[in-house]
Amino acid sequence: MAEALSDHDETDSIDSVVPSYREEAMGDDGDIINSAKKMRASGLSYEKVKVFSDGKCAEEEAVKYNNFKWTCCKINDTEQGTKKYYKCSFKRGSNCPAKIYLLFHASNFEVTLFQAIIRHDHTRECKQTGIPIEVKNVIIELFQNGYTTPKAILSELDKLKIIQPKASQISNFLVTLRKKLYGPAQISLNCIKNWCIEKSIIPNDPDECFVANYYIKDDDANPLFRLFVTTKNLMKNCLNSNHVCADATYKLIWQGYPVLMVSTTDKQCAFHPFGMALCINEQTDDFEFIFKSLQITVEKLYNINYCPIILVADTSGAITNGFINVFNVIEKRIMCWFHVTKNIDTRLNAIKDKKMKTELRQDIEFMQLIKNETIFDAAIKLFQKKWKSKKCPLINNFIDYFINEWYMSNKGWFEGFAIGYPSSNNALEATNGKIKSLYTFRERLPVGEFLSVLEKDIIHQLSRERNVDDIVTSQNAKSFANTPSINLSLWTSTYHWIKEEREVIIMKNNDGKKMHFIESSSFQDNYEDFNKEFMKKLLYNQQNVNWCDFDIMKGEQLSFWECEFLNESENWIKSTCSCPACLKYYICKHIIGLAARYKLCSIPLEAKNIPLGQKRKRGRGAKAKKALIVQ
Structure with missing residues (x-):
């Protein structure tokens, strides 16, 4: 018991408070200096040079004083007044010690110019900070080639044996570069309106993008904008065709807005876009806007009442209603065969019998190739009779779905429905994929950045590819073909x-x-x-x-x-x-x-010229066998 008390007394005698950390500064001679005493930098001596009665004149004189270039570097408020300091900026990267400052007196409106008593020294170079200019140029080139992330750029710099800057430096530089190339990431309705007004003038260059029509509703509760961009060269194709292909695509804009495209195809199945529209939704009003924009622009450019009669699209009712609201009539509404098969295959997955599933699919593919509507109607009835007789609940459910969706509601997916016109939107879908891979690099861009890419890259390039009048592009230009080609x-x-x-x-x-x-x-x-x-x-x-x-x-x-x-x-x-x-x-x-x-x-x-034998297949060929063995 006595020993325990003795130990307790010894513990209390020890100081249990941990002392706070105090940083010790080192002097020029290596001695430790008390950190409480702050070292004051050696100040510059200034002499009075000139007095101005106006602050504006004083600032104009200061930036070019003694025929040197001066840059404002600091502003201090003192009892005498506001001091505005300038440093000598002889050239980028120089570290000249010369300085001047303007004193805006607090007691009156006078401004006095003071100059530091020190000579200019333009031989001193400051330490390199940031990314070197040469490396920046390489990064810009890599960015334009699709390397848009710091990790990808660092990997390419390593392959090029270039000293790599920090990843954070590259990230900050990319932010500045994007803003310089595409404008600010965030954009307001007022900025979009100003952009549309600026680009609404029809240019002389047939491949230069312009805003053919726009609508902006600046409402805090329900903001809305629609804009349609095109070129004179793209609009020319409206005169060659009486059918329109329309669709909306996503995953281009970070905010999730759809991009609408209208186009046509020629007799060689080549794709010819009319233009693209950016909207908040893809409802009837949005498609009505893009079709009306087409009609207005054709009338403005060629003084012709544009009125197509055939529409190729997926099952969207908004596209159909928008088309009818503008053109008043629709002779044929062709359903895209790709979208039909996509929906059918999803439903067929419920049928587990692979043999029946394959036969069902083959029967539907046969009906897609029927040459006229009378035979198609008869085929649908016989198809229903054939598969209903199987008395399989899963097949019956599929047949009911197929008849209601792809016969009663959407019938125009077989080839004989409109002979001489495309039965799918494959050309348009392929172009959407091309835009995502070549122009946005499969990144979702902010609206402001996408508008810049849309104007300078997407629409301009689509137009240039179809400019048959330009000597530069005429050799490979996609002209509108009225007859099919034979390869x-x-x-x-x-x-x-x-x-x-x-x-x-x-x-x-x-x-x-x-x-x-x-x-x-x-x-x-x-x-x-x-x-x-x-x-x-x-x-x-x-x-x-x-x-x-x-x-x-x-x-x-x-x-x-x-x-x-x-x-x-x-x-x-x-x-x-x-x-x-x-x-x-x-x-x-x-x-x-x-x-x-x-x-x-x-x-x-x-x-x-009939080739001899069979074309060699891919992969390693079989070795020659031994003698007397047939190979």
Whole structure:
């Protein structure tokens, strides 16, 4: 007990308070200086030079005093008045000690100029801070090539064997660079309005972007803006086509706003945009705005009432309603086949039987290739009858969905719905992907930055690619094609088809037109003789919709192709055929083959070069086996 008390007393005798830390300063001679005493810097001596009666005149004189360049570096408020200090800025990076200051007297309006009693020294260089100019130029070049993050830039600098600055320095420099190239990241409705007013003048340059139409509602509760940008060269394509492709794309703007695009396609399936619109939503009013902008701009540029009759889009009702509200009529509303298959495949995933799922998909693909609406209506009924007879709940649910969604509501997805027009928006979707990969580098940009990219890069480049009048771009420019083109591959397949000597029967169809009925490659799998009697039977079934089974109808329709051939030297390429190739690409080997048989065209020699053997496949080839072993 006594020992315990003794230990307790010793503990209390020790100081339990931890002393605070005091930093010790070192003098020039290495001795420790008391940190409580602050070292005062040696001040400069100044002499009075001149007195001014006006502060403005004094500041104008100060920045060019004694023919040197002076920059304001500090402002101090004292009892005498405000002192405004200037340093000598002979050149960037110099560390000249010369200084002056202006004293704005507190007691009166006079301003006195004082000069430090020290000579100029322009030989002294200050220590390099920040990123060197040479490295900045490399970073700018990398940024323009798509390296937009500090990590990616550091990796490229390492490959180039360039001394790397800090990642934080690169990050700060990129912020400054983006602001310089694209303007501020945040933007107000007033800034957008001023930008639209500035860009609304139609330029003389056909590839220069301008704002064709805009609408801004500056309301705190419900702010709204819409703007449509284009070029004179892009608007020219409105005169060549009577169908419009429209769609909205996302993931371009950080705020989540959609970008709307309107375009058309030519007979070579090439994409030709009219312009792009930036809106807050993608509702009926937004699409009505973009279609109205098209109509107004065409009338302003060419004094023509633009009124297309066919619309190609997905199932969006907003696009359809906006089109009708502007143009008052819509003859054909084509549903994009890609969006149809995308929705159908999602529903088909509920069916676990792979064989049934594959057969269902093949039947739908066959119906997409049907050549007219009468046969399509009959095929839908037989298709429903065939699959309802399976008495499978999952299949019944899918058939009910398919009939309601893709027959009763949205019917225009088969090729025969509008012959001579595209059945999908694939060209527009591909362009949206190109914009994201080449111009925004798959980054979501703020509105202000995106407007700059839209003006200087996207719209300008889309227009330049289609400028056939410019000598610089005319060689590779995408001109609007009114007739399909024939490449070497198509010439070759035509030559092989001619050599097969398939049967071609000339007779009138159900409408009384003289037609060429061509034996298909699948005919011999189901039938024996391709003759007039056989064709009369098929045409009778087709005219009277005399089918009781879906598979029988499918076999008959795929056994022949119906070609309306124009036996004219100049117009034969405008002939039509019911084969899938012609329905999708407006030209096929059957049309070219008939033209060659009628001596309206000749097969080029390059197409007749038949390669020997099989093309070597990818990967490592098999080694030669031992002798006397067949390989």
